[in-house]
Amino acid sequence: MPFIDSKVTVKMSDDQKETLKSSLGQAITTMNKTESYLMVGINDGYDLFMGGKKLDKGAYVEVSVFGDVTPKACDAMTGKICDIFADVLGIPGKYAPKESAYILERSVERFILKEKQGEMSDGF
Numbered sequence: 001m002p003f004i005d006s007k008v009t010v011k012m013s014d015d016q017k018e019t020l021k022s023s024l025g026q027a028i029t030t031m032n033k034t035e036s037y038l039m040v041g042i043n044d045g046y047d048l049f050m051g052g053k054k055l056d057k058g059a060y061v062e063v064s065v066f067g068d069v070t071p072k073a074c075d076a077m078t079g080k081i082c083d084i085f086a087d088v089l090g091i092p093g094k095y096a097p098k099e100s101a102y103i104l105e106r107s108v109e110r111f112i113l114k115e116k117q118g119e120m121s122d123g124f
Helices: 014-031 071-089
Strands: 003-008 039-043 059-066 101-108
Touching (some): 003 071, 014 071, 059 071, 071 101
Parallel strands (some): 003 039, 059 101
Antiparallel strands (some): 003 059
16 A cells, blocks of 8 residues: 655645545556555644754655565656646745755565454555
8 A cells, every 4th residue: 555645834725625636546557556545644734843943845655565566666656746736836846946845765575554443455
């Protein structure tokens, strides 16, 4: 189950959250994952500081996926995330003179999923 957790400095409307969620759902296919198991967390209006200065427009995005992901897929996903956050929220990304988006992508080797019925599963 991939999880994309984002903390953004700007306050978002429900429409922006929906657009962001849907766009990330399309982007996760870059990492050979599907939107049907994607979990997205959005924490807007979040105070972020970089280099000791508060960011007016900034984002911290963490992408966690189960299994191996190639560096090429991570690079492609980073580009898509930067484009999405720039398009939806106006947060400058990979081509900004001062970086205001920080993206962490990591592969999780093993996790336990506890479903509603109380059953345990070893990933998908």
